[in-house]
Amino acid sequence: MAPKRCWLLKSEPASYSIEMLEEDGRTTWEGVRNYQARNFLREMKVGDRVLFYHSNAEPPGVAGLAQVVHEAYPDPFAFDPASKYFDPDSKTDDPRWSMVDLGFVERFDEPVPLPVLRADPALEGMELLRKGSRLSVQPVTERQYDRVVQLARERFAGIPAAAPKPRARGAAAPKAKAKPQAKAKAVTKPKARATKSAPKSKPTRTRK
DNA sequence: GCCAACGTTGGC
DNA sequence: GCCAACGTTGGC
Numbered sequence: 166m167a168p169k170r171c172w173l174l175k176s177e178p179a180s181y182s183i184e185m186l187e188e189d190g191r192t193t194w195e196g197v198r199n200y201q202a203r204n205f206l207r208e209m210k211v212g213d214r215v216l217f218y219h220s221n222a223e224p225p226g227v228a229g230l231a232q233v234v235h236e237a238y239p240d241p242f243a244f245d246p247a248s249k250y251f252d253p254d255s256k257t258d259d260p261r262w263s264m265v266d267l268g269f270v271e272r273f274d275e276p277v278p279l280p281v282l283r284a285d286p287a288l289e290g291m292e293l294l295r296k297g298s299r300l301s302v303q304p305v306t307e308r309q310y311d312r313v314v315q316l317a318r319e320r321f322a323g324i325p326a327a328a329p330k331p332r333a334r335g336a337a338a339p340k341a342k343a344k345p346q347a348k349a350k351a352v353t354k355p356k357a358r359a360t361k362s363a364p365k366s367k368p369t370r371t372r373k
Numbered sequence: 374g375c376c377a378a379c380g381t382t383g384g385c
Numbered sequence: 386g387c388c389a390a391c392g393t394t395g396g397c
Contacts, residue, residue, distance in 0.1 A: 175395090199380075221395060279396080297378035299394045 171310035172209065173216040173293055174231070174267070175301040183217050183229035186269045191234055195242045195264040196250045202302035206263050207237045215267060216305060216313055218293065219276060226276035227313050235266035274321040277313055281320070287312045 174194070176182065186192055197203055215231040222228075239260035242250035255261035282288055292303040305313075 177395090201380095225396070297394095299379060301394085 167210060169212050169214060170208070170210070171214045171216070171305045171307050172205065172233075173218055173227075173303050173305050175218045175220045177221045178219045178228070179221070182219065183231075183269075183272045186217065186229075186231060186267065187272050189269070191266055191268040193264055194267050195240045197240070197264065197302060198250065198252065198262060199301065202300055203263050205300075205302045205304060206265050208304075209233045209236060209265050211236055214270075214310055216310060220301075222276075224276070224278040224280070226278040226282070227273070227317070228276040229272040230270040230314070231267045232270050233265055234268035237263040237265050240264040273317040275317070277316045277320060281316060282313070285312065285316065 178184075181192070194206070197206060211233055213233040215233065216227045217229045217231050219225055219228045240250065240255075240262040242248040242264075243252040243255035243260065243262045244257055245251055246253075250262075252261060279293075282291070283294055288294060288309055291305065291309050292298055292300065293305075
């Protein structure tokens with residue numbers, strides 16, 4: 166089996182939050198209208214792990230985990246003139262935009278805020294932390310992924326950089342527990358924001 | 374609300 | 386192909 170990759174996806178919680186994903190169990194990730202982000206979507210494989218990031222939130226931060234449950238396929242919203250994701254230049258015989266399906270994995274008890282990510286030396290170089298980084302779909306290394314998860318656990322436990330628990334020789338490494346996958350109900354709800362190449366339709370602004 | 378950073382568009 | 390104008394993202 167191909168090794169699983171790790172990603173970070175941004176969403177405005179007012180548009181689509183980790184809480185909504187938890188409730189839905191799974192969702193479609195339409196609406197990405199940026200070529201670089203699209204290309205990353207197309208690289209995704211079922212089982213890839215996803216950091217679910219809340220942008221334009223207070224505070225912005227990684228709010229939980231998801232996983233890829235369906236690889237990339239043409240984004241039909243690009244063909245729908247009524248959709249805010251409509252792109253008249255995307256033809257059905259040559260779809261320009263792609264989307265994936267995401268499954269809920271876990272909602273952090275508390276999001277890991279952006280300033281905490283920035284302050285962590287282990288996350289130096291992470292795309293999200295680059296000045297001016299706007300990419301809504303971005304790869305992260307496994308090391309970065311694991312570190313963010315660790316930060317989430319530590320913060321809620323209220324302990325500083327915990328020393329690893331001693332483990333009996335030969336004992337299996339503890340697995341990060343994932344909450345049971347909620348029932349797979351298909352939802353169709355625009356949420357991923359991205360640069361519009363389509364002339365109409367503004368993404369929902371969440372505040373100002 | 375401000376604005377830096379970035380992507381896209383279109384005139385030339 | 387250049388690049389100015391414009392629109393968007395998203396932290397602050």
